[in-house]
Amino acid sequence: MHSNNVFYRGELKRVYPIMDRAEGVYIYDSEGKKYLDAMSGIAVANLGYGIKEVADAVTEQVNKLPFCFTVRFTSQEQEDLAKKIADLSPPGLKKVWFSLSGAEANECAIKAARQYHVETGHPSKFKVVSRWQSYHGSSMATLSISGAESWRRGYAPMMAEYPKIAPSDCYRCPFGKNYPGCDLDCAYDLERVIKYSGANEISAFIAEPVVAGSAGATVPPPEYFKIIRSICDKYNVLFIVDEVFCGNGRTGKFYAIEHWDVVPDMISTAKGIAGGYIPLGVTVIHEKIYDAMARGSGKFVHGVTFSGHPVGCAAGVAVLNYMEKHGLVERAAEMGDYLMKKLSSLTDFPMVGQVRGKGLLIGIELVADRITKQPFDPSLGVSKKISLAAFQKGLIVQPGSGGADGVRGDHILICPPFTLSKAEADQIVEILRDTFKEVQKNLQKT
Numbered sequence: 395m396h397s398n399n400v401f402y403r404g405e406l407k408r409v410y411p412i413m414d415r416a417e418g419v420y421i422y423d424s425e426g427k428k429y430l431d432a433m434s435g436i437a438v439a440n441l442g443y444g445i446k447e448v449a450d451a452v453t454e455q456v457n458k459l460p461f462c463f464t465v466r467f468t469s470q471e472q473e474d475l476a477k478k479i480a481d482l483s484p485p486g487l488k489k490v491w492f493s494l495s496g497a498e499a500n501e502c503a504i505k506a507a508r509q510y511h512v513e514t515g516h517p518s519k520f521k522v523v524s525r526w527q528s529y530h531g532s533s534m535a536t537l538s539i540s541g542a543e544s545w546r547r548g549y550a551p552m553m554a555e556y557p558k559i560a561p562s563d564c565y566r567c568p569f570g571k572n573y574p575g576c577d578l579d580c581a582y583d584l585e586r587v588i589k590y591s592g593a594n595e596i597s598a599f600i601a602e603p604v605v606a607g608s609a610g611a612t613v614p615p616p617e618y619f620k621i622i623r624s625i626c627d628k629y630n631v632l633f634i635v636d637e638v639f640c641g642n643g644r645t646g647k648f649y650a651i652e653h654w655d656v657v658p659d660m661i662s663t664a665k666g667i668a669g670g671y672i673p674l675g676v677t678v679i680h681e682k683i684y685d686a687m688a689r690g691s692g693k694f695v696h697g698v699t700f701s702g703h704p705v706g707c708a709a710g711v712a713v714l715n716y717m718e719k720h721g722l723v724e725r726a727a728e729m730g731d732y733l734m735k736k737l738s739s740l741t742d743f744p745m746v747g748q749v750r751g752k753g754l755l756i757g758i759e760l761v762a763d764r765i766t767k768q769p770f771d772p773s774l775g776v777s778k779k780i781s782l783a784a785f786q787k788g789l790i791v792q793p794g795s796g797g798a799d800g801v802r803g804d805h806i807l808i809c810p811p812f813t814l815s816k817a818e819a820d821q822i823v824e825i826l827r828d829t830f831k832e833v834q835k836n837l838q839k840t
C-alpha cells in the first residue's frame with residue numbers, strides 16, 4: 395500500500411507500482427502483474443533475481459560480521475574481493491578501493507588522479523576532461539564531469555566547469571564525417587582540448603567505453619581508445635574508464651575496454667558487481683598511482699563510512715564465483731549476438747534508425763526520418779512513449795533522450811540479465827514489435 399510519504403525518484407506525479415518479488419528475469423508487482431526485466435533493474439541484476447548462492451553469502455555475512463570500519467580494520471571479505479578483482483583486471487591495475495556507488499567510484503578516481511599529480515610534482519593539474527553526452531554520476535563532482543545536458547542543466551551554476559570533448563558517435567558524427575574515412579577526429583578532439591586548456595592543468599580524461607544510458611549504447615571505432623591512450627600518455631593525463639554500466643561482463647568481456655585492447659590507469663565500476671544484492675562501488679587503481687601516494691604522503695585523503703563493507707564484499711565474491719562457475723561473461727557475448735540479431739529485425743519500422751551495442755548492452759536509436767536521420771521533436775517524448783507502452787505490456791526497457799545534440803534524439807536501451815534464455819530474448823523482441831506498431835500508429839494520428 396502507498397504511504398504518501400515517499401519522495402519518489404523521477405516523476406513525482408506518477409503512481410509507482412509496488413515491486414513485490416522477482417525470480418530469474420521476471421519481476422512481479424503487488425497486483426500480481428509480471429514484467430520481463432530487460433534492464434536488469436538498471437544493469438544491476440546481471441545474474442537475474444533470486445540467486446540462492448549470493449543471498450546465502452549475504453545472510454551468512456550479516457550474521458558473522460555486519461560492519462567493519464576500514465580505517466581501523468580490514469576484513470577477510472575485503473581482502474578476498476580485492477584479490478579477485480585485481481586478478482580480473484588489466485596488467486598493473488592491482489589496487490582496489492571500495493565504495494557504495496558508481497558516483498563514489500568515479501569521485502575516488504578523479505581525486506586519486508589529482509593526488510597522483512600532486513605527489514609526482516605536478517600540483518597545477520586538476521581538471522578532468524570528459525565527453526558530451528556522457529553520464530558519470532549525480533554527485534556534484536561527477537555531474538560536473540558528465541556531459542548529459544538534461545541531467546546537468548538545472549545545476550549548471552553550481553558546477554565546476556571542466557572541459558568536454560565531442561562524443562564518439564558514428565551514427566551522428568559530430569564532425570559530419572563517415573568512418574573509416576574520418577581521421578578519428580572524435581579521438582583527436584582530446585588533444586585539441588588539452589592544448590586549449592593547457593596540459594599543465596589537465597589531470598585526467600574519463601570515458602565510458604560503451605556509452606550506455608546517456609547515448610544508447612554507442613560504440614567507438616576500433617582505433618579510438620588507442621588514440622586516446624597515446625594522447626593521455628603524451629600530456630601526462632591519466633585515463634579513467636567508467637565501467638559502472640558497461641562493465642562486470644555485460645559486453646562479453648569482463649571490462650568493456652578490453653575490446654579495444656587498451657590498459658587504462660583506473661577503472662570504476664558498481665551496479666552489477668554485487669548483482670544488486672547490496673550496494674557496492676569499486677575503483678581499480680594502477681600500481682603507479684598507489685606507489686606515488688605510498689612513497690609520497692603515505693595516505694589517500696578520501697573515504698566514506700561504509701568503504702569496504704564486509705557484506706558488500708561477500709556479495710561481490712559470491713557474484714564473481716557464480717559468474718565464473720556458470721560462464722556468464724561468455725554467455726553475455728553469446729546471448730548478446732542472439733538478441734542483437736533478433737532486434738535488428740525491428741529496422742523494418744521506419745522509426746528505427748539504428749540497432750547497436752556490444753554483448754547484452756544494446757541501444758535502439760529512434761528517428762523521425764531514417765534517410766536524413768532527423769530526430770523526433772523532443773516534445774513528442776517518443777522514447778518515453780515506447781517505454782511506457784512496453785511497460786504496460788509487461789516489458790521493461792529504458793528510455794533516453796538528448797543523444798543527438800543534447801536536446802533532440804530518442805533511444806531505448808536494453809540490457810537484460812546474462813542468464814536470459816533464447817525464449818526470453820524472443821519475448822523481448824515480440825513485445826517490442828507490438829509496442830513499436832502501437833506507438834507508430836499513434837504518432838501517425840498526431
Ligand SMILES: Cc1ncc(COP(=O)(O)O)c(C=O)c1O
Nearest residue numbers: 495496497529530531638639664
Ligand atoms: C556510466 C555510469 N557512471 C556512473 C553512474 C553512477 O552510478 P550510481 O548511480 O551508482 O552512483 C551511472 C549510473 O547510471 C552510470 O551509468
